[in-house]
Amino acid sequence: xxxxxxxxxxxxxxxxxxxxxxxxxxxxxxxxxxxxxxxxxxxxxxxxxxxxxxxxxxxxxxxxxxxxxxxxxxxxxxxxxxxxxxxxxxxxxxxxxxxxxxxxxxxxxxxxxxxxxxxxxxxxxxxxxxxxxxxxxxxxxxxxxx
Numbered sequence: 001x002x003x004x005x006x007x008x009x010x011x012x013x014x015x016x017x018x019x020x021x022x023x024x025x026x027x028x029x030x031x032x033x034x035x036x037x038x039x040x041x042x043x044x045x046x047x048x049x050x051x052x053x054x055x056x057x058x059x060x061x062x063x064x065x066x067x068x069x070x071x072x073x074x075x076x077x078x079x080x081x082x083x084x085x086x087x088x089x090x091x092x093x094x095x096x097x098x099x100x101x102x103x104x105x106x107x108x109x110x111x112x113x114x115x116x117x118x119x120x121x122x123x124x125x126x127x128x129x130x131x132x133x134x135x136x137x138x139x140x141x142x143x144x145x146x
Contacts, residue, residue: 024072
């Protein structure tokens, strides 16, 4: 059993998303936080040259830890111009694909939670408490019956 598991681990690829030219990224931190960009070139081990002509991100250098890499990739050559990036990203429908991804949904949930007012936070807390009470009572009933 252990040898089978060991061979499974060695054959399984560890990373699915690579930092490569044409990879679409979501900027998490910095001046353009919350926008999409495309990797145009790799500057060094910690910096990327990105461009986002359809989302309002100018060609700029960002740190790798400021972006989240998505599953979306477009076919562009290294160091290509913004016009080529725009054409390819519109052809690949990058924004619509990204809006169906889990990363977008998580970011939207975080944004809506941050935009809540005091009464909204109160309602969310009351709903969470009532939901947890229902779960707790159901678990207790199941424990008693078994």
